[in-house]
Amino acid sequence: MNYPQLNLDEENGPLAIIKTNYGDIEIRLFPEQAPMAVENFTKLAEVGYYDQINFHRVIKDFMIQSGDPTDTGAGGESIWNQPFDDEFSDDLYNFRGALSMANAGPNTNGSQFFIVQNKHLADNLIEPMKKSKFASEVIDAYKNNGGTPWLDFRHTVFGQTIKGIDVVDKIADVEVDNNDRPVSEVLINKIEIYK
Template sequence: MGFIQFEKPAQGEEIAIMTTNHGTLKIRLFEEQAPKTVENFKTHVKNGYYNGLIFHRIIKDFMLQGGDPTGTGMGGESIWGKAFPDEFSEEVLNFRGALSMANSGPNTNGSQFFIVQKDSVEEQMLGQLKGASFPDEAVEAYKEHGGTPWLDFRHSVFGQVFEGMDIVDAIANVKTGVQDKPVEDVVIKKLEIVAYEG
């Protein structure tokens, strides 16, 4: 069994299209594995909440973080107006390309998310995963795809970029300043939910 994360969406499945000032990403959403998280994200998207926001924190060989209306990393809230619980599944992990919730500790999800950009996992880390009785299949997938396994079961994975990882890599290479904030704004011009047409 391979991870569903690396499968293309089915015809007609609802996906997210993120248009940035660097290019466009297509994201598959994992409604079954993270129903509340996906509901929160989709509702925000449909309400235009994310349009015009910046990626306020970018760390090359790690991740891009956005979804905060204040652009500081301190703001944003869920569609319910309060933090909501984490949703973890062994079926979706923080592989390269994962769309995950940013948080400030357990069960503190609001509107902020990040996209995992790291394209490799060090041998030592892979060894630790095996030692921690991580499933062999997950270790193999991390070896093949890269990612951030230390974030698993700490940050809810609810989507996967399946088109546009070259754009994610380009964004990861922008010049950043204080607190990993890009010197020139990286903007989410538009986020929309559409039916996948293949």
């Protein structure tokens, strides 16, 4: 197995810098494992689709979600103007700092994405992971770094935070209402793509 998230020094895929009003989050993208998700995200970013969009759903010890220009949590379209298929890879996992597609069920990807923020893997998840198809390196990475393994093979992972995880944590700490919506704006000013 290749686990590019565990060998980021050796990866040279495109970079995305999500510039927020809380600071910058720098993410390495994985076009080899998730070509459609990366193409969709980079092309939307390049035309300014994500500019001035809020993180509309923030759940501390879980994830921060954005990418919906309607700001409702129900909007957003892919570059193909229709949902696109999931791209699951045995190489990519929802480790802390992973960039993943948000969806409304299988093969419903549009423009929404989330960044995994959870710092700690609950001990009661380790045995089921061992019984499932998780490799020991993957389980160790979850134990050491945190993440959301219950989202694996349900949400397409297509990037990994390499700088700015502290910004992800700051956003996760904001005050939210009963719908997990931040009380004050958490805004994406722009997403810059470097290929």
